[in-house]
Every structure is written in structure tokens, then in C-alpha cells.
Amino acid sequence: MKKFFTILIGVMLLGAVAFAAVGCNNSDGDINVYSREDGSGTRSAFTELTGVLAENEDGTETDMTYSGADIFSGTNELRTAVSGDPNGIGYISYGSLSETVKAVSVNGVAPSVETIKNGDYKLARPFNVAYKEGALESNALLADFVAFLGSAEAQAVITGENYVSVVDNAPAYEPAAGLGGELAIGGSSSVYPLMEQLIAKYVELSGVDAADIELSKSDSSGGMRDVGTGTIDLGMASREVKDSEIENGLVPMVIAQDGIAVIVNTANSVDNLTMEQIRQIFTGEVRNWADIA
Numbered sequence: 001m002k003k004f005f006t007i008l009i010g011v012m013l014l015g016a017v018a019f020a021a022v023g024c025n026n027s028d029g030d031i032n033v034y035s036r037e038d039g040s041g042t043r044s045a046f047t048e049l050t051g052v053l054a055e056n057e058d059g060t061e062t063d064m065t066y067s068g069a070d071i072f073s074g075t076n077e078l079r080t081a082v083s084g085d086p087n088g089i090g091y092i093s094y095g096s097l098s099e100t101v102k103a104v105s106v107n108g109v110a111p112s113v114e115t116i117k118n119g120d121y122k123l124a125r126p127f128n129v130a131y132k133e134g135a136l137e138s139n140a141l142l143a144d145f146v147a148f149l150g151s152a153e154a155q156a157v158i159t160g161e162n163y164v165s166v167v168d169n170a171p172a173y174e175p176a177a178g179l180g181g182e183l184a185i186g187g188s189s190s191v192y193p194l195m196e197q198l199i200a201k202y203v204e205l206s207g208v209d210a211a212d213i214e215l216s217k218s219d220s221s222g223g224m225r226d227v228g229t230g231t232i233d234l235g236m237a238s239r240e241v242k243d244s245e246i247e248n249g250l251v252p253m254v255i256a257q258d259g260i261a262v263i264v265n266t267a268n269s270v271d272n273l274t275m276e277q278i279r280q281i282f283t284g285e286v287r288n289w290a291d292i293a
Contacts, residue, residue: 050275
């Protein structure tokens with residue numbers, strides 16, 4: 001009888017291990033698509049680069065994002081959703097990656113500062129700020145902060161946060177004298193974490209009171225709209241600034257280059273996707289992980 005129970009326990013343990021293994025293998029589960037909201041610069045860049053944004057015969061474009069996708073208005077929220085869903089897939093700023101999710105390679109190339117900078121990793125986009133034409137002449141604090149963004153000290157912050165510097169041989173920052181007033185910055189939630197660090201370094205070097213700089217987040221389109229209407233002084237966008245926005249009097253400035261990481265749950269066995277597979281997943285053409293060869 002003792003031998004029987006020993007064998008039974010062994011069989012039960014093996015069954016539990018097998019069940020756990022099956023539970024962690026989502027290769028035949030439905031794909032749960034997570035995307036950003038309309039107006040998100042990350043979504044705009046992602047859909048354009050992957051072909052999810054389809055060009056129509058008349059020259060117009062249509063965002064073909066899967067209608068059943070769960071939509072999130074922020075980077076952290078989307079990342080948290082994927083981290084809790086073994087069948088989930090989404091995309092976030094490379095600089096916002098954490099160990100709670102896994103970034104897959106795209107066309108065999110893993111995202112990294114090096115592959116983003118040399119162009120091997122194709123899902124990359126600029127981080128922009130923009131201000132109204134003539135604003136630097138009327139707002140000394142804005143002018144000084146913009147000068148700081150192009151400095152060696154700002155570039156050190158950018159590279160330290162796993163973004164790609166776009167300025168070679170940047171000059172040292174020299175604070176302007178007698179700075180005062182207030183500065184309002186807003187827009188992209190993807191640029192927001194980097195901007196927080198840049199503001200902290202600026203306050204340290206310039207002596208400006210941190211309370212005089214207000215930082216908020218919405219999305220790239222909201223940031224460009226708000227700076228255009230004068231609601232804020234400096235807008236953030238995680239995409240190219242549109243021609244229509246420039247025609248509205250905005251002056252863009254690229255402050256960094258960032259990759260867009262395609263993320264899955266850490267339990268997902270998928271390590272690489274082609275650009276075409278990404279397009280098929282995010283348009284809903286492929287709905288099951290078993291269809292990913």
C-alpha cells in the first residue's frame with residue numbers, strides 16, 4: 001500500500017508539472033491585442049512603420065488596428081496589462097521597458113540603443129518638442145530650457161535613460177542670468193518619463209525653482225494642439241511633427257531617438273516576429289498564437 005501511494009504521488013506530481021508547462025505555453029491561445037489611443041504618437045508611428053496604417057486608392061490613409069483591441073491611454077497602463085496576460089501583445093517606448101514584460105525581436109533584430117541608432121531595428125521614431133514661432137524671444141525661461149535640451153548635460157540624461165542621442169559634440173549648458181517666470185510642458189506620455197529626468201537635471205544646473213515648471217501628460221496630438229493654442233509653452237510628441245502643425249506656427253525640435261518595443265508576456269515562448277506578422281496581429285488577420293510559425 002505504501003508503494004502504491006508513493007507511485008500515486010509521483011504520478012500526481014508529474015501531472016502537475018505537465019499542467020504547469022501547458023499553462024505557460026500559450027502557443028495555441030487566442031491573441032489579445034493591446035494598443036494605444038487615437039492621438040498617441042506611439043500609435044501613429046507604430047501603425048505607419050508596420051503597415052497597420054493602410055493607404056487607400058485615393059491617397060488617404062486608414063488605421064486598420066483590430067477593432068477588438070483593448071485601448072490604453074498610457075504607456076504604463078498598457079505595459080501592466082501585457083504583464084498580466086500570457087496571451088497579450090502590445091507596444092511601448094523602448095525606454096519604458098521593464099522586466100515585467102518581454103520585448104520580441106523584429107525581423108530577427110532585438111531592440112537596443114545600438115540597433116536603434118544604427119538603423120538595424122526598424123521600429124524607431126523621434127522624440128520631439130515644439131514651441132510657437134516667436135516664443136523664445138518672449139519667454140526667457142523657455143528659451144533657456146530649449147538651449148539646455150541641446151546641451152551635453154541633456155544628452156547625458158537621454159543616453160542614461162536608454163534613449164538615443166541625436167546631437168553630436170553638444171555644447172556645455174550655460175544658464176542664463178536672471179531667469180524667472182513659469183514654464184508649462186505637456187503632451188506625449190511616452191516622452192513624459194524622459195522629460196521628468198531632463199527637468200530634474202535642468203533645475204539642478206540652472207537654479208530655477210522646480211515649482212515654476214509644470215509638467216503634464218496627455219498624448220502627442222494633444223501636446224501639439226495645446227502649444228498651438230497657447231495653453232502650454234512646450235509640447236511633447238513621440239512622432240514626427242505633422243506639416244499641418246508646423247503650418248500652424250509650431251517649431252519642432254528633435255531631442256532623442258526612441259525605439260518602439262513590441263512586448264509580450266514573459267511566459268510567452270515567442271521571441272521573434274516579422275514585420276508582416278506584426279501587421280497581421282494588430283489588424284486582426286491572425287488571431288491565434290498557433291498561427292505564428
